[in-house]
Amino acid sequence: MIFSREFRVRTVAASILVATLGVMALAGCQGGGKAVLKVGEYGSMTGGQANFGISTHEGIQQAVDEQNAAGGIAGIPVEVTKYDDQSKAEEAQTAVQKLVNQDGVISVLGEVASSNSLAGGPVCQRAGVPMISPSSTNERVTKVGDFIFRVCFIDPFQGNVMAKFARENLKLSNVAILKDLKSDYSVGLTDVFAKSFAAAGGKIAVIQTFSKDDQDFRAQLTSIKATNPDGIFIPAYYTEVGLIARQAREQGITAPLFGTDGWESSKLTEIGGKALDGCYFSTHQSMDNPDPLVQNFVKGYEAKWGKKPDALAALGYDSAKLLMSCLTELAKQDPEGFKALQGNATPVNRDARKAAQKKLRDLIAATKDFAGVTGKISLDADRNAVKSAVVLKIKDSAFSFATSIQP
Amino acid sequence: MDAHLQTFIQQLLNGVVWGSIYALIALGYTMVYGILRLINFAHGDVYMFGAFMGYYAARLFHVDQRPGVMGTILVFACSMAAAGLLGFLIERGAYRELRKGSRTVAYMIIGTAIFAAFNGAALHLAGGAAVLFGAAGFVAGGIGGVFLERNKRHAPSTSRLTALITAIGVSLLMENGGLLVFGADPKFFPQILPSRELNLGGIMVNSSLLIVLGVALFLMFALRFLVMHTRAGKAMRAVSFNRDAASLMGIPTDHIISLTFVGGSMLAAAAGILVGLANPKIDPLMGIMPGLKAFVAAVLGGIGNIPGAVLGGLIMGISETLVVAYVSSTYRDAIAFALLILILLVRPAGLLGTHVAEKV
Numbered sequence: 001m002i003f004s005r006e007f008r009v010r011t012v013a014a015s016i017l018v019a020t021l022g023v024m025a026l027a028g029c030q031g032g033g034k035a036v037l038k039v040g041e042y043g044s045m046t047g048g049q050a051n052f053g054i055s056t057h058e059g060i061q062q063a064v065d066e067q068n069a070a071g072g073i074a075g076i077p078v079e080v081t082k083y084d085d086q087s088k089a090e091e092a093q094t095a096v097q098k099l100v101n102q103d104g105v106i107s108v109l110g111e112v113a114s115s116n117s118l119a120g121g122p123v124c125q126r127a128g129v130p131m132i133s134p135s136s137t138n139e140r141v142t143k144v145g146d147f148i149f150r151v152c153f154i155d156p157f158q159g160n161v162m163a164k165f166a167r168e169n170l171k172l173s174n175v176a177i178l179k180d181l182k183s184d185y186s187v188g189l190t191d192v193f194a195k196s197f198a199a200a201g202g203k204i205a206v207i208q209t210f211s212k213d214d215q216d217f218r219a220q221l222t223s224i225k226a227t228n229p230d231g232i233f234i235p236a237y238y239t240e241v242g243l244i245a246r247q248a249r250e251q252g253i254t255a256p257l258f259g260t261d262g263w264e265s266s267k268l269t270e271i272g273g274k275a276l277d278g279c280y281f282s283t284h285q286s287m288d289n290p291d292p293l294v295q296n297f298v299k300g301y302e303a304k305w306g307k308k309p310d311a312l313a314a315l316g317y318d319s320a321k322l323l324m325s326c327l328t329e330l331a332k333q334d335p336e337g338f339k340a341l342q343g344n345a346t347p348v349n350r351d352a353r354k355a356a357q358k359k360l361r362d363l364i365a366a367t368k369d370f371a372g373v374t375g376k377i378s379l380d381a382d383r384n385a386v387k388s389a390v391v392l393k394i395k396d397s398a399f400s401f402a403t404s405i406q407p
Numbered sequence: 408m409d410a411h412l413q414t415f416i417q418q419l420l421n422g423v424v425w426g427s428i429y430a431l432i433a434l435g436y437t438m439v440y441g442i443l444r445l446i447n448f449a450h451g452d453v454y455m456f457g458a459f460m461g462y463y464a465a466r467l468f469h470v471d472q473r474p475g476v477m478g479t480i481l482v483f484a485c486s487m488a489a490a491g492l493l494g495f496l497i498e499r500g501a502y503r504e505l506r507k508g509s510r511t512v513a514y515m516i517i518g519t520a521i522f523a524a525f526n527g528a529a530l531h532l533a534g535g536a537a538v539l540f541g542a543a544g545f546v547a548g549g550i551g552g553v554f555l556e557r558n559k560r561h562a563p564s565t566s567r568l569t570a571l572i573t574a575i576g577v578s579l580l581m582e583n584g585g586l587l588v589f590g591a592d593p594k595f596f597p598q599i600l601p602s603r604e605l606n607l608g609g610i611m612v613n614s615s616l617l618i619v620l621g622v623a624l625f626l627m628f629a630l631r632f633l634v635m636h637t638r639a640g641k642a643m644r645a646v647s648f649n650r651d652a653a654s655l656m657g658i659p660t661d662h663i664i665s666l667t668f669v670g671g672s673m674l675a676a677a678a679g680i681l682v683g684l685a686n687p688k689i690d691p692l693m694g695i696m697p698g699l700k701a702f703v704a705a706v707l708g709g710i711g712n713i714p715g716a717v718l719g720g721l722i723m724g725i726s727e728t729l730v731v732a733y734v735s736s737t738y739r740d741a742i743a744f745a746l747l748i749l750i751l752l753v754r755p756a757g758l759l760g761t762h763v764a765e766k767v
Contacts, residue, residue, distance in 0.1 A: 252611035
């Protein structure tokens, strides 16, 4: 009896599944003739990095809506197809496969987390679909292949930026480093910073370590204090940084702390409070930057989403803008190819579409001085963005623009 | 003062503060073990629960906006009462049933825990679905329990192994329940006491660290007084010595065991708030590591021995800090277990424990 009921349940479930798939397939076929430019996006809408994914998506959507309101690209509207990868690499791969094979998108935008971009990248590369990551900073992401780009700088660059900033702006000469042993991000930045700071004539007093999820940093800070540094570089994420700042001030360490974009979160000051006053970190863009390009973006974003944008939204916006500007260029240079990119892929236009995607890739690769919200973007031979970084200062739990550092 | 010496003393102080927190948790382990010969693995999670109750109490009574001594005492009282109640319920609901020979509740808990763990690990279900899933585990475990009880073909159900596995089940249940109820992202314990830095001859001390130390010492002495100089304490010692004989002498053993759980849980809750004062990050899985280390501390001092737990906790805290300070932070967790292996090889009964021959 029990088995037969289970069997019945299974049969019903299987029929529903089959029916759903059938309907989806039909729906897919019907879209064939419509003249739209289909762009894919994958990101974390749920899970641990949901905040990142949602911000990025809002930035992308804003860019696309602005373009469509202005008549689309050569009269053709752009449509974003989005899948949630639940902050998981396996899901990211599945999502990109769906975008590329099932939806037949022209190009893919995503992801924020480097490990997810590394899962999605190879799928795009094999299919010859250009992919632009808005904010994956790990070096390996674009090494996947020549169809993978990004509009953000890479990890080592921030190490150079902060070394330059510490030496030239803060005039520090003796700096201690506190790094997270378990994070590639932290270890990588420490190496670059140490090298570049030493090359600029500074001295590294001591390098102390901790492990992600530690709560008590007093032992390390006591040892750091004994070397009497005039600044402490902490390339880590906001939770640990907040705790470290409090404990450092408890021990009577008054030297400024400074770090990288892992600090950027409202949680940082919620934990660290006053202890972080007078500290600095580098990031992609400040929304206080008086540049009209930035301020227009902020105004548009606030009107659309009812909140202040963050750097990830700005990078999402730039990735979509860059892609659309290259599509516009393609429409001018190769109207036939542009036509093949419209609507869905059919057996007839498959080769023309492939060729057009290749041309689109070449156009993206040739990007030079593209005026993005997050700075002037040029892509180098490794398809990484070469652009400026900004340094923010923390005061009374607020971040304010301190300076902008050129590559 | 010599700079190196100054640094060393500062490190020692850092270690003593953590050590006193380990000691408070270790006391709960050792009390329960002394009386039931049960390692209550859920104890670390009671500590987590205490920290969260303190967090919510502080927000409920707005102590976070008006830090002060009265508010802090209120937060301690609420959290310790809630954790005491939880300790009582755990003992009443799981371990007592088990002692009386019924395994149904134990199966229910283990069933729920397994389902909850699966849910947490693999499925990422949203709130309502997760509750349903946990309830399914509960029912499945219960049905299994009743079914097995009916066919009493297995060993006598007072086995210590069953109790131990149930304790792990309770622990998993609380961790995953915590993820569900409190949410997975860390919370930040509000500043409920105004704090400032004190300079003691070149050694910088935050007043909250001194409060951690003071409260911990006060609670340890209060416990000592309870156990050594009150009737309940005498009964506790009697039950620990020989439960059957104590029961024959008219001591209500069940009540005394409940009291032990309540007391131990209250100490753990206090430790949770003290950690919140010193290191304000709390999350539902925060009890796992300190729980394990406090267990090691209890074994180190001699499990079942109250001064031993305090000594073990302090040794653990100090050795951890010194390892981080002078060797590498990588070995922070390793040192605890290295100490455990060492003590088990050299002096299995623990530093202050007495060896009791097992009757075979």
